[in-house]
Amino acid sequence: MILQPILDLVSICAAQGITDAVLSPGSRCAPLTLAFARHPDIQVKTISDERAAAFIAMGMAQQQEVPTVLVCTSGSAAYNYAPAIAEAFFQQIPLLVLTADRPPEWIDQWDGQTIRQQEIFGKHIKASYQFPDDFHHPDKVWHAHRIVREAILNAQEFPMGPVHINIPLREPFYPNKDEAFDFKEFKKFEVIEGKRTLSDQQAAYLQSQLESYQKILILCGQQRPSVDVHRALEEVIQSKSAVVVSDTIANCQVDGTICFHDHFTVFEPLVDSLQPDLIISFGKSIISKNLKLFLRKSDARHWHISPNGYVPDTFQKLSTVVRGDVAEVLRLVKTRGEKATHFIQAWTNIDQLIGSRLPVFLKAAPFGEFNALQKILQEIPADSIIHVANSMAVRYLNFLGPRKQEIVANRGTSGIDGSNSTSVGCALTTDKFVTLLTGDMAFFYDRNAFWHNYSTPNLRIIVFNNHAGGIFRLIDGPANQPELEEFFETKQSLDAKNLCEEFGMDYYAVMDNPTLENSLQGFYTPSTHPKLIEVFSESVTNAEILKEIKGRIRKLVSEK
Incomplete structure (x- = not known):
């Protein structure tokens, strides 16, 4: 007999817009496997290697920006998810990780495929939950439903990331031959989230601060492509109000962006002409070690734009965190008009020179x-x-x-x-x-x-x-x-x-x-x-x- 709360878990996933699940075979997870496999609105794939399964699920969630479900059996299977979960955590990719487990009374009793699975992913998970192991009281059923909704919302809330529900399951794991699955209909739990915009007073303050800087460098960190951000960067470049520097993983290499910086920010003779007064960054990490070292040696102030979440001090210069929409904040820069043209030209000239000669060098x-x-x-x-x-x-x-x-x-x-x-x-x-x-x-x-x-x-x-x-x-x-x-x-x-x-x-x-x-x-x-x-x-x-x-x-x- 399959427990109704397990069927409800899958129905809640479907109601919240989840469409894909990646399962790895096992016996302890059979109730979850069968429930996902039989739900009409969930597309299920089976990947035997849990490490590969987790990265495949991450690749799916990364593109769709909707949590992909992962399901595995108890024991070391869960640990094989760890590399992908850590990657998803730092890349802010939503995953709903469901690990089957033995009932709590059988943990540490030398039973097979049994390890300590509660909070197994430590600090590399947005949230961990323990599913109820009995449902005799109606509040336990309500609790199970609440955990699933809360986990899904947590995975999707900015910054997105992986969440984990550990699910103790007792035998029997398999339904009777004639047992029908009753997938109940759940209404979608809605979160109405307004766009985070700057107040007029905040925008005016930032504009006044921007006027005190001559040489501004906008640095694009890793992110998915964004039409709004691209347009804002194009406006900044056209206004000649700042230099825009972008690694390839930032997906922000619009016309006029500095893209060959990894070749020349290491050269000491160029330091004085290229040093910014203000760094404005957004997105996540950058690849270029040369650029990181170059900016760490500068005397610049550093603003980072992020609507929410933790902000690291990558360049040891962080002075301001701007909680706002990236494109909106970038457009404040262009209102400065044409400033420090010699600074912008220094970056542009060297970038264009290398861009024109590198293909020649490679051909030879x-x-x-x-x-x-x-x-x-x-x-x-x-x-x-x-x-x-x-x-x-x-x-x-x-x-x-x-x-x-x-x-x-x-x-x-x-x-x-x-x-x-x-x-x-x-x-x-x-x-x-x-x-x-x-x-x-x-x-x-x-x-x-x-x-x-x-x-x-x-x-x-x-x-x-x-x-x-x-x-x-x-x-x-x-x-x-x-x-x-x-x-x-x-x-x-x-x-x-x-x-x-x-x-x-x-x-x-x-x-x-x-x-x-x-x-x-x-x-x-x-x-x-x-x-x-x-x-x-x-x-x-x-x-x-x-x-x-x-x-x-x-x-x-x-x-x-």
């Missing part, structure tokens, strides 16, 4: 993953989504300037785990092409992302296989150690050909420019299954190419 370089990526990016449809793995892949992408596609990266915790799975989750929610750019270490680490029965014909994968963690060759510390190859790069000999055969992907091996050009022909034509290009290179060569290009940029800048 030997074949490697850096110039291969540049050619691949030219073929990716503008109206598509790029998922990029951590380590060198996201850095190369940031080096190469502005993109029109939506850029997604797991920069909440910046780990290599889960990039494949996140892109699969995204591909399951859209008809657009989804391209994953990844290195070999991140790709093989998450190979179970493809171990499922669901079609993702819109998925395209580029694996840069240098048979090692090549980033360590570019960091002075590990690069200078005799243990570099064995203990840091961790040399490996795999390729993706067999994996593609196992999971039904078209496979293209690339060793040079001609094979790359051949592989890209028709790569983005519609297909019935995913396609993968594997670009082979040597980590030593890649490191030499990058160092050579950095040297040429340094020389170029020093001559101007």
Whole structure:
């Protein structure tokens, strides 16, 4: 017999607009599995590997901005969710995590698949709840309903994030043969939330403060694309009232944005001409370490715009938190009119210079993953989504300037785990092409992302296989150690050909420019299954190419 409150849990999810659940098989979670599988308004997918399941669910929720449900059995299964939950927490992605558990009296009694699951995700979860374990009193049923509603609302409230309900379940787990499920109808619990806008007095105060600064730098952190924010940034740039700097993951690289900053903010001779008086930031993290260090050395004040939630002091300069709408606050900057044109021109000139010369430098370089990526990016449809793995892949992408596609990266915790799975989750929610750019270490680490029965014909994968963690060759510390190859790069000999055969992907091996050009022909034509290009290179060569290009940029800048 399936408990009615378990059926009600699923009905409440549907009433609150949740449409997708990702389940991992198990016996203790059978009541939840059957309830979600049989509800007519929930689309259910089964992913056996809980770590992959959690990242797939996160990729779905990230695109839809609605919680995806995760369901797993008791024991270590829940712990396998942890990497994705931490990533979702710091990226502010909504998940409703449901873990089946043994009844409380059987915890710590050496029973199978039993660990301490209450608050298992610690400080990396927005909220944790313990579902009632008996329903003899009507208040217990009301309590169960309240927990589910509260958890869903908590996941969706800004800043969004993962929430956890631990659900103790007693046997029997399975319904009788003729048992019918009674999904009751629940009305949607509404939250009417007004837009957070500045009062006239607050806007006037900020405008008066802005007048006291000459050199303003607007810094865009990681976020989903926003039409309102794009328009506000375009107005600021056109008014010549501030410099706008954007990493690739900010999805804010409108015309006139500074996008090649990672190449030149490291140069000491440029510091004086580029230093701002005021930094205005919004969004989450940035990739560029050079930019972070540059801003930390400045004497600027720092405003951060955020409607709500915690605000970190990334540049050790935080002086003001503006609780308002990002686009509204940015438009206050343009009212200053044209100011500090020499400051804006200094940033623009160097950015445009590097943007014009970098393709020339790459064309002259030997074949490697850096110039291969540049050619691949030219073929990716503008109206598509790029998922990029951590380590060198996201850095190369940031080096190469502005993109029109939506850029997604797991920069909440910046780990290599889960990039494949996140892109699969995204591909399951859209008809657009989804391209994953990844290195070999991140790709093989998450190979179970493809171990499922669901079609993702819109998925395209580029694996840069240098048979090692090549980033360590570019960091002075590990690069200078005799243990570099064995203990840091961790040399490996795999390729993706067999994996593609196992999971039904078209496979293209690339060793040079001609094979790359051949592989890209028709790569983005519609297909019935995913396609993968594997670009082979040597980590030593890649490191030499990058160092050579950095040297040429340094020389170029020093001559101007």
